[in-house]
Amino acid sequence: MSTQSNIEWTEMTWNPTVGCTKISPGCKNCYAEAMAKRLKAMRMRGYENGFRLNLMPDRLGEPLDRRKPTVYFVNSMSDLFHEKVPFAYVHRVFEVMRKSPQHTFQVLTKRAERMAEFCQGFDVPQNVWLGVSVENRKHGLPRIPVLRSINAPIRFLSIEPLLEDLGKFDLSGIQWAIVGGESGRKARPMKPAWVDGIKRQCDAAGVKFFFKQWGAWGADGEKRSKGANGREFQGAVWDAMPEAVGSMG
Numbered sequence: 001m002s003t004q005s006n007i008e009w010t011e012m013t014w015n016p017t018v019g020c021t022k023i024s025p026g027c028k029n030c031y032a033e034a035m036a037k038r039l040k041a042m043r044m045r046g047y048e049n050g051f052r053l054n055l056m057p058d059r060l061g062e063p064l065d066r067r068k069p070t071v072y073f074v075n076s077m078s079d080l081f082h083e084k085v086p087f088a089y090v091h092r093v094f095e096v097m098r099k100s101p102q103h104t105f106q107v108l109t110k111r112a113e114r115m116a117e118f119c120q121g122f123d124v125p126q127n128v129w130l131g132v133s134v135e136n137r138k139h140g141l142p143r144i145p146v147l148r149s150i151n152a153p154i155r156f157l158s159i160e161p162l163l164e165d166l167g168k169f170d171l172s173g174i175q176w177a178i179v180g181g182e183s184g185r186k187a188r189p190m191k192p193a194w195v196d197g198i199k200r201q202c203d204a205a206g207v208k209f210f211f212k213q214w215g216a217w218g219a220d221g222e223k224r225s226k227g228a229n230g231r232e233f234q235g236a237v238w239d240a241m242p243e244a245v246g247s248m249g
Contacts, residue, residue, distance in 0.1 A: 002015075002059075002063070002066070002123075004071070005073060005076070007073060007076070007212075008213070008239070009178055009212065009241060010071050010106055011071040012070050012071070012072050012073070012123060013072065013073045013074075013076040013077075014062055014063060014072045014073070014074055014075075014105075015046075015059065015074075015075055015077045016056055016060050016074075016075065016080075016089075017055050017056060017075055017076050017079075017080060017082070017089075018036070018047065018054050019047075019049070019051045019052045019053040019054050019077070019078055020051065020053060020077075020078050021082070022137075023110055024110060024133075024135065024136075024139040024140075025136060025139060025163060026110065026133055026139065026140065026163070027110070028186075028194060029161075029182060029186050029187065029188075030104070031183065031184065032051070032076065032077045032078070034076065035077065036050050036051040037050055037051070038200070040061055049085060051122070053084050053085070055089055057092070060092060060093065060096050061096065062093075063096055063097070063100040063103055063105075064096060065184055066100075069100065069104075069122075069245065070102075070103050071103070071104045071106065072103055072105045072106065073106045074093070074097075074105050074106060074107045074149045075108075076106075076176065078110050079111060079112040080093060080107055080109060081111040081115045081118065082111065082114075083111070087118055094122075094124075094125065094134060096130070097125055097127065097128050098186050100127070101126075101127055102123075102245065103245060104127050104128075104129065104244040105127060105128045105129065106129045106131065106156070107130050107131065108131040108132070108133060108156075108158050109131070109133070110139075110143070112142075112143035112147055113146055115146075115147075115150065116146050116147075116149055119150045119151070119152070122150060123143050124153065125151045126159065127245040128152070128153070129152070129153070129154035129176075130147065130150060130152040130154070131147070131155065131158055131176075132144065132146070132147045132157060132158070132237050133157075133159075133160070134157050134158065134159045134166070135159070135160070135161055135162065135163050136163045137166060137167065139151075140159070140166070141166060141169055144157065144170065144171075144174070145170070146170065147173075147174075148173040148174070154176065154242050155173060155174050155175055156177065156178065156242075157174060157176070157177045157178065158178045159177060159180070160178060160179065160180035160181070160182075160212060161180065161181060161187070161188065161190065161215065162179055162180065162181060162190045162198075163188055163190075164194065165193065165194045166197065166198060167197070168197075168201065168213070169201070171201055171205040171207050174205070175207060175208060175242050176242050177198065177207050178210045178211070178212055178242055179198055179199075179210070179211050179212065180211070180212030180222065181213060181214045181217055182211045182216060183213070183216050184215075184216060185216075187215050187216035187217060188217075189217035189221065189223075190215065190217060191212065195211065196234075199234075199238070204243065208240040208242060209240055210238060210239055210240060210241055211231060211237070211239070213229070213230075213231055214229035214230065214231070215229065216229070217229070
């Protein structure tokens with residue numbers, strides 16, 4: 001179902017699929033997996049098998065029923081480009097997005113190659129943003145040129161959880177970068193210098209920069225609650241984002 005979101009860079013989540021499998025270090029402490037376990041215990045429909053992938057076609061029409069312009073994060077509890085999601089079903093999801101021009105849809109994946117395969121020769125709707133996760137150099141950075149190869153109105157990076165210094169990398173063709181540390185009891189720390197390196201490159205490339213959170217580890221290297229660590233970086237809250245079709249624009 002579509003639900004109001006506490007994620008700072010979106011308004012609602014829409015999950016036409018749920019469940020996933022881990023493919024990189026960024027998945028190690030997956031918040032969606034932990035949430036799926038809780039939803040299974042609550043006997044929530046769709047989570048009978050916990051975090052096992054499950055298509056939810058009865059949810060496809062939800063954005064069509066909402067007239068108020070809204071920014072949707074698509075599949076906060078899954079990955080639309082998971083290998084077990086048939087392209088025929090992905091087409092159905094994109095058709096709903098195309099038929100909902102009042103909304104903005106943010107589609108994020110760690111499976112950049114499969115997204116590029118789907119989008120080859122496909123006209124991505126103007127209200128659909130495509131993004132990839134970038135958690136480290138080995139697994140995350142190679143996704144960026146794959147994303148850049150796709151003809152999309154907005155391409156964005158979710159650099160969360162940021163697990164190491166990414167060094168210098170190419171931001172051409174990217175419009176937006178979200179950066180954040182990891183939350184939870186087993187969270188891995190993020191260093192301020194890593195964030196600073198990304199922000200400097202975003203500023204130089206004209207890429208909008210959004211700092212989501214420190215997570216469980218503060219800028220001072222101390223572990224405390226996510227709320228206590230806050231969202232400030234270098235004394236300010238950085239929340240720039242591209243102009244949305246929906247209500248956050």
